[in-house]
Amino acid sequence: MATEQEIWYGPRTLTKVRQVCIPIELLRALKLDVGSEVQFALSGDGREIRVRPTGRTRSEEDESRSG
Structure with a gap:
């Protein structure tokens, strides 16, 4: 049985937000x-x-309406 090998990226740091x-x-x-x-x-x-x-993708126009 073949297993998928994981490739890890990072570490990454969370921003203030x-x-x-x-x-x-x-x-x-x-x-x-x-x-x-x-x-x-x-x-x-x-x-x-x-x-x-x-x-799905939201356009920048959709983003400005919901904000």
């Missing part, structure tokens, strides 16, 4: 850009955060 940059290699691999939506989940043991793309 609790933001963190996603490495460009991951953004490119997932074809994510400005406005791309992602979801977060906490693993069952509470040791990892999972991030996944939703497949």
Whole structure:
């Protein structure tokens, strides 16, 4: 049975407003850009955060309306 090898990036540091940059290699691999939506989940043991793309993108115009 083949297992997928994980490649870890970082460490990264949270900013004062609790933001963190996603490495460009991951953004490119997932074809994510400005406005791309992602979801977060906490693993069952509470040791990892999972991030996944939703497949949806919000435009800057949408962002200015909701803000």
